[in-house]
Amino acid sequence: MYEQNTQSNYDDIFKRLVKAAYNGDVEQEINKIHQEGNETADKYALYASGGGDPNQVVFKVKDCAGDCVQKTGEDCEASCLFNAVVRDMEGNVVIKHNNCSGCGKCVEVCKNYSLVDKKEFVPIIKLLKDRKQPVFAIVAPAFIGQYAPEITPGKLRAAFKRLGFYGMVEVALFADILTLKEALEFDRLVTKEDHFMLTSMCCPIWFSMVKRVYKDLVPHISPSVSPMVACGRGIKFLHPGAKVVFVGPCIAKKAEAKEEDIKDAVDAVLTFKEVDQIFGVVGIDPAKMSEDPSEHSSTAGRIYARTGGVSKAISDTLNRLWPERKIKIRAIQADGPKDCKEVLKEALEGKIDANFLEGMGCPGGCVGGPRSVADVETGTKRVNEYGSEAESLTPVDNEHVMDLLKHLGIADIHEFLDSEKAAMFIRDFM
Numbered sequence: 001m002y003e004q005n006t007q008s009n010y011d012d013i014f015k016r017l018v019k020a021a022y023n024g025d026v027e028q029e030i031n032k033i034h035q036e037g038n039e040t041a042d043k044y045a046l047y048a049s050g051g052g053d054p055n056q057v058v059f060k061v062k063d064c065a066g067d068c069v070q071k072t073g074e075d076c077e078a079s080c081l082f083n084a085v086v087r088d089m090e091g092n093v094v095i096k097h098n099n100c101s102g103c104g105k106c107v108e109v110c111k112n113y114s115l116v117d118k119k120e121f122v123p124i125i126k127l128l129k130d131r132k133q134p135v136f137a138i139v140a141p142a143f144i145g146q147y148a149p150e151i152t153p154g155k156l157r158a159a160f161k162r163l164g165f166y167g168m169v170e171v172a173l174f175a176d177i178l179t180l181k182e183a184l185e186f187d188r189l190v191t192k193e194d195h196f197m198l199t200s201m202c203c204p205i206w207f208s209m210v211k212r213v214y215k216d217l218v219p220h221i222s223p224s225v226s227p228m229v230a231c232g233r234g235i236k237f238l239h240p241g242a243k244v245v246f247v248g249p250c251i252a253k254k255a256e257a258k259e260e261d262i263k264d265a266v267d268a269v270l271t272f273k274e275v276d277q278i279f280g281v282v283g284i285d286p287a288k289m290s291e292d293p294s295e296h297s298s299t300a301g302r303i304y305a306r307t308g309g310v311s312k313a314i315s316d317t318l319n320r321l322w323p324e325r326k327i328k329i330r331a332i333q334a335d336g337p338k339d340c341k342e343v344l345k346e347a348l349e350g351k352i353d354a355n356f357l358e359g360m361g362c363p364g365g366c367v368g369g370p371r372s373v374a375d376v377e378t379g380t381k382r383v384n385e386y387g388s389e390a391e392s393l394t395p396v397d398n399e400h401v402m403d404l405l406k407h408l409g410i411a412d413i414h415e416f417l418d419s420e421k422a423a424m425f426i427r428d429f430m
């Protein structure tokens with residue numbers, strides 16, 4: 001068993017452990033895997049149960065022959081934007097963890113399944129079963145359209161509750177909040193024609209590239225947390241003692257949640273694919289759940305999930321707030337890692353004809369994330385439809401957002417620029 005060490009075997013082990021954890025016998029299942037006598041399976045069990053270095057997301061499970069480039073045309077070394085993958089004298093892959101941002105690009109291309117990302121759900125199951133503290137699932141804006149068309153947000157919420165979660169919150173609601181903040185930041189930072197601002201801090205690959213490679217651009221980053229972090233902090237502010245689990249389309253978010261200055265916000269990260277497997281293994285069919293609706297986000301927050309959405313959301317909001325403002329948003333979007341590199345390089349060289357830079361580490365944006373279930377076209381279509389179904393275009397006209405802000409201690413949107421009142425939404429990149 002597990003001789004081929006394939007991803008499906010890693011996934012199979014994950015599913016076995018999830019089932020065992022719900023039955024309360026995860027340790028026995030790990031022992032059973034160990035008795036099968038396969039060293040790789042042992043390591044899969046370790047990382048599939050959330051073990052390993054707590055600050056690390058990507059792990060090497062076994063040596064590889066190094067012949068994958070010829071076989072598959074994919075190369076983990078070349079995929080790494082941060083020079084963190086090297087080969088030793090025998091051609092085996094070595095990850096230089098000091099350089100690694102945890103973006104997961106190497107895991108995506110590793111067809112030998114020598115590299116895997118940690119799965120964080122098994123330790124959460126105990127909390128879900130104990131019900132001693134509320135555990136919230138917060139779903140990335142790309143969630144819509146990931147699963148079967150009949151699975152509405154209300155049914156998905158009911159399915160998460162059946163798993164033991166206290167509730168499901170759409171991160172889009174906090175993307176709305178960040179949209180307001182980013183519009184104010186643009187108004188503050190871009191006051192001359194040659195000024196520019198880097199946004200889209202929702203993508204960890206984009207901001208890791210700026211922080212690690214294009215450091216001279218850091219002063220142009222707006223000092224905002226990602227919607228994921230804002231949502232986690234917002235929930236913990238309103239529900240002291242709560243735990244928060246983010247559900248999204250990529251490995252990179254697992255790494256973002258562990259960053260020192262923001263690690264208070266989110267306790268675990270699951271991917272859309274993992275959630276699909278979890279529902280399957282515990283026998284929950286979200287399509288058959290009753291409706292449990294609670295959708296209050298605006299078009300602005302909902303379209304963050306696809307490339308260009310962040311620019312449009314903030315531009316619409318800026319125009320709504322200050323229609324007479326002379327300097328409008330002139331946006332450029334970097335779509336995928338290659339594009340991000342080019343746009344950042346050109347920005348550094350002063351060759352960009354734009355005052356607002358948005359970057360997405362995946363082509364198409366989060367709907368194109370490596371752990372999505374739906375393809376990028378379906379995801380984009382559903383995100384746009386869901387965006388147009390919202391009751392308000394921008395958060396300015398969304399009474400739910402304004403009400404939520406008051407509960408979070410922001411009585412007036414200008415207080416986003418007050419470092420004390422808006423502390424939970426501020427990130428210092430300098």
Ligand code: SF4
Pocket residue numbers: 058079080081082083084085095096099100101102103104105106107
């Ligand atoms: S996770 Fe990303 S940064 Fe780390 S080694 Fe892999 S590709 Fe490089």
Ligand code: SF4
Pocket residue numbers: 202203204205206249250251252253360361362365366367368369370
């Ligand atoms: S663009 Fe890709 S890497 Fe960036 S947050 Fe979205 S899914 Fe993750």
